[in-house]
């Protein structure tokens with residue numbers, strides 16, 4: 001093990017002990033994965049469960065994952081289809097979850113307005129009023145990925161914050177492909193469990 005790897009490993013064990021001491025270990029959470037089709041929901045869940053990335057056909061009906069662990073917390077998630085024809089199912093599953101993860105394809109500028117419309121419906125109509133919402137801006141590995149500012153503007157994030165309450169909504173830049181960013185979102189969600 002190199003000097004640098006040694007330091008990273010010590011930091012990682014220290015963080016793990018701190019996490020346990022803070023009482024997060026042993027907690028459980030149920031997640032609801034929402035977002036337009038092609039945003040990366042199923043890919044993220046597969047990566048969380050197995051550590052691998054592979055491709056999937058579009059999700060046509062709600063599917064509950066097996067349990068998986070992230071940051072010492074056990075999660076289970078409803079993977080929902082994002083196609084317009086099945087979006088009407090989203091609201092039926094909100095009551096079963098402790099947090100909503102709403103995935104956005106950061107590289108798909110042309111569909112940002114559509115994502116904004118769906119978020120506005122969920123939050124504006126108080127469908128997710130009782131649960132925290134983590135907006136995960138996925139595919140940040142791509143050159144054409146929009147900046148955080150562009151996404152915030154496109155999604156009218158400040159309006160969403162006002163409607164949902166600032167402490168109950170947060171935004172994260174992630175890349176499921178590279179395995180980056182979603183850990184912070186899970187740490188944020190853990191505070192609500």
Ligand SMILES: Nc1nc2c(ncn2[C@@H]2O[C@H](COP(=O)(O)OP(=O)(O)OP(=O)(O)O)[C@@H](O)[C@H]2O)c(=O)[nH]1
Pocket residue numbers: 035036037038039040041042043044054055056057058059060080081082083103138139140141142174175176177178
């Ligand atoms: N570049 C890049 N591609 C990604 C990333 N995450 C997912 N993808 C790709 O995005 C496509 C759609 O991924 P899915 O996980 O099937 O999307 P989904 O949100 O489950 O879509 P529906 O089931 O139709 O709602 C696939 O080709 C993935 O490989 C990422 O972080 N970066």
Ligand SMILES: [Mg+2]
Pocket residue numbers: 041042043056057058059079080081082
């Ligand atoms: Mg899917």
